[in-house]
Amino acid sequence: MRKFGDINNVFLGQHFKDRSELRNAGVHTPTQAGISGSEKVGAESIVLSGGYEDDEDHGHHLIYTGQGGRDDKTLKQVEDQKLIRGNLALARSKINGSPVRVTRGHKHKGKYSPKSGYTYSGLFYVEDYWQERGKSGFLVWRFRLVSEDLPLVHVATKEDSPSYEGIVARKEALVQKQVRDSSIAHMVKEKHKHRCQVCGVALETKAGFYAEAAHIKPLGAPHNGPDIESNILCLCPNHHVLFDNGAFSINDDLSLLGLPGKLRTHKNHEINLSCLKYHREHYHGGV
Numbered sequence: 001m002r003k004f005g006d007i008n009n010v011f012l013g014q015h016f017k018d019r020s021e022l023r024n025a026g027v028h029t030p031t032q033a034g035i036s037g038s039e040k041v042g043a044e045s046i047v048l049s050g051g052y053e054d055d056e057d058h059g060h061h062l063i064y065t066g067q068g069g070r071d072d073k074t075l076k077q078v079e080d081q082k083l084i085r086g087n088l089a090l091a092r093s094k095i096n097g098s099p100v101r102v103t104r105g106h107k108h109k110g111k112y113s114p115k116s117g118y119t120y121s122g123l124f125y126v127e128d129y130w131q132e133r134g135k136s137g138f139l140v141w142r143f144r145l146v147s148e149d150l151p152l153v154h155v156a157t158k159e160d161s162p163s164y165e166g167i168v169a170r171k172e173a174l175v176q177k178q179v180r181d182s183s184i185a186h187m188v189k190e191k192h193k194h195r196c197q198v199c200g201v202a203l204e205t206k207a208g209f210y211a212e213a214a215h216i217k218p219l220g221a222p223h224n225g226p227d228i229e230s231n232i233l234c235l236c237p238n239h240h241v242l243f244d245n246g247a248f249s250i251n252d253d254l255s256l257l258g259l260p261g262k263l264r265t266h267k268n269h270e271i272n273l274s275c276l277k278y279h280r281e282h283y284h285g286g287v
């Protein structure tokens, strides 16, 4: 099973001698490929190893070049890259909003890469992806990945930076929450096959279906809604915006309030009625 998010006992800036050490630690499983992931669930990790001339490393964000289209022997780009395999996995990570572990290798050029071996650089999110003509003249896929951490000085260790553990602990708490949220949200979306529970539309992109998870009773203070499936709806972006802004709400019998029709349901996804009541009262202006 693919593990998304941080790996227990692996800290930000941790150094690894080679690709098999990285593999054994569970950071990045393949010993050759730069992208580890699947087309269906997304990419859980990448390694920057200087293989592609178009990569850019700005510390806090990266422009990562996708895989494929190179000659095995010369490693030169000889044809266009396609949005398949690892590239499609990274596109899927954007749609899912799931974190990607990033490791920098010594062959990767830039001031954030280590002089030897590999350093774990933490979790990044795929913010955008697009196709463009690379330096070779062939089309490549480019991915913009953004970190929530500050740019790393390479080979930071727990010993030589006393304040480091505190930073990592706070970061872990944040990341764990996001990972948990996105897996609960993901389950709801899967049950509905990414179809909006209001209009029934599933948006199909080149990277797969896209839907949004809408909390009925919002998570943050002062609402403090529960982060559970029965407090989540699978909605298209339009109906998500309308719902969050109180343009419509939902009655206890699941008929829509402010829009015609009824909420589309799934037998294994129950809806929390007290959360619905909260939404009606706080966002739609009474029952």
Ligand SMILES: [Zn+2]
Binding pocket: 196, 197, 198, 199, 200, 201, 235, 236, 237, 238, 239
């Ligand atoms: Zn909709």
